[in-house]
Amino acid sequence: xxxxxPTRKHADAADNRIAADLLGxxxxxxRELPWRMPPxxxxxxxxxxxxxxxxxxxxxxxxxxxxxxxxFRAFLEKWPDVSALASAETExxxxxxxxxxxxxxxxxxxxxxxxxxxxxxxxxxxxxDGLRALPGIGPYTAAAIASIAxxxxxxxxxxxxxxxxxxxxxxxxxxxxxxxEIRAHVERMxxxxxxxxxxxxMMDLGATICTPRRPRCMLCPLRADCSAxxxxxxxxxxxxxxxxxxxxxRGAAFVAVTPDGSVLLRKRLGKGLLGGMTEVPTTGWTSRxxxxxxxxxxxxxxxxxxxxxxxxxxxxxxxxxxxFRADVASRTALDGHFWSAADExxxxxxxxxxxKVIEAAIPGAMKRAHQGKS
DNA sequence: GAGCCGTGGTT
DNA sequence: TAACCAAGGCT
Numbered sequence: 001x002x003x004x005x006p007t008r009k010h011a012d013a014a015d016n017r018i019a020a021d022l023l024g025x026x027x028x029x030x031r032e033l034p035w036r037m038p039p040x041x042x043x044x045x046x047x048x049x050x051x052x053x054x055x056x057x058x059x060x061x062x063x064x065x066x067x068x069x070x071x072f073r074a075f076l077e078k079w080p081d082v083s084a085l086a087s088a089e090t091e092x093x094x095x096x097x098x099x100x101x102x103x104x105x106x107x108x109x110x111x112x113x114x115x116x117x118x119x120x121x122x123x124x125x126x127x128x129d130g131l132r133a134l135p136g137i138g139p140y141t142a143a144a145i146a147s148i149a150x151x152x153x154x155x156x157x158x159x160x161x162x163x164x165x166x167x168x169x170x171x172x173x174x175x176x177x178x179x180x181e182i183r184a185h186v187e188r189m190x191x192x193x194x195x196x197x198x199x200x201x202m203m204d205l206g207a208t209i210c211t212p213r214r215p216r217c218m219l220c221p222l223r224a225d226c227s228a229x230x231x232x233x234x235x236x237x238x239x240x241x242x243x244x245x246x247x248x249x250r251g252a253a254f255v256a257v258t259p260d261g262s263v264l265l266r267k268r269l270g271k272g273l274l275g276g277m278t279e280v281p282t283t284g285w286t287s288r289x290x291x292x293x294x295x296x297x298x299x300x301x302x303x304x305x306x307x308x309x310x311x312x313x314x315x316x317x318x319x320x321x322x323x324f325r326a327d328v329a330s331r332t333a334l335d336g337h338f339w340s341a342a343d344e345x346x347x348x349x350x351x352x353x354x355x356k357v358i359e360a361a362i363p364g365a366m367k368r369a370h371q372g373k374s
Numbered sequence: 375g376a377g378c379c380g381t382g383g384t385t
Numbered sequence: 386t387a388a389c390c391a392a393g394g395c396t
Contacts, residue, residue, distance in 0.1 A: 060392040101380030138394045158392045203392055315379050
């Protein structure tokens with residue numbers, strides 16, 4: 001499948017003006033980000049490291065800049081290039097990703113690194129199509145890497161660009177139906193000479209000025225060309241269909257603790273929810289909690305005592321877990337499970353929901369483990 | 375196309 | 386507070 005042609009189409013005076021105004025604003029107001037090569041460095045002929053661009057783009061999928069920063073630094077420290085990441089243990093990658101969410105990204109990150117490292121030359125492909133063929137790289141990420149790392153005039157369309165463009169042109173067509181129209185506008189405005197900066201400028205504008213709510217239109221470099229400002233309320237765009245409400249799921253979690261603070265854990269298999277991550281033993285997450293029979297489904301018979309409850313909101317459901325704790329004498333072997341020492345807990349591939357569970361059963365456990373490591 | 379897939383910040 | 390939503394991709 002060929003990507004849309006990376007050529008600039010039918011640009012008129014307004015398109016040229018928008019691109020120029022946007023780049024001028026970016027030169028003076030761009031954010032300094034750990035993975036970004038600023039315009040002043042690009043002007044000296046320096047070029048961004050494609051590995052860092054790729055790593056940051058994967059991490060930034062549906063994830064805020066502030067959440068990504070510490071993970072980006074940690075990954076770069078552990079695995080400074082694609083070859084190092086390709087050689088890493090998948091389990092170590094999952095541990096390093098723990099807490100960032102959307103864990104299929106971490107699995108695909110490792111797969112992608114292995115694929116790239118095995119290519120002749122061991123470097124990232126430089127075209128949208130070549131990038132798009134790699135695991136975890138879709139239309140947006142392929143365009144972003146092609147433009148930012150390889151100076152290709154690709155149409156980068158993410159949530160920021162959708163918001164900026166629908167406001168600029170008062171596009172009332174709801175998403176995702178409006179996507180082709182949005183892409184057409186971006187292809188016209190594209191600054192061919194500085195494709196990477198154009199893409200990042202659109203995203204910076206969307207993140208800092210053209211925000212989802214209460215946009216700072218008075219500070220916007222494009223306000224003179226913005227149709228939504230003239231026609232009405234920029235906040236009305238983009239138009240999106242209503243979201244389905246989240247159902248509630250319930251279950252029980254079982255935290256077994258030894259006198260020295262070791263905790264019984266197990267691995268989640270497959271590619272589904274939290275696939276490849278570590279968890280405390282739990283019941284299924286649709287089962288009813290039924291009073292005295294709660295602990296029938298515990299991993300082993302013991303004096304399970306209720307230690308509290310936690311709630312966690314996933315993308316498409318909300319979860320209430322009753323947390324039970326049993327204090328046991330020793331680290332008894334249990335098939336399919338393993339024990340993690342108190343000072344190792346924070347290094348495990350525990351998703352946030354499981355850190356909440358452990359914290360509920362052993363107040364301060366995750367914090368102590370963290371301090372013990374540092 | 376639509377459902378699945380985390381988490382934390384903002385309003 | 387509940388809703389919204391962030392540099393999306395996969396099936």
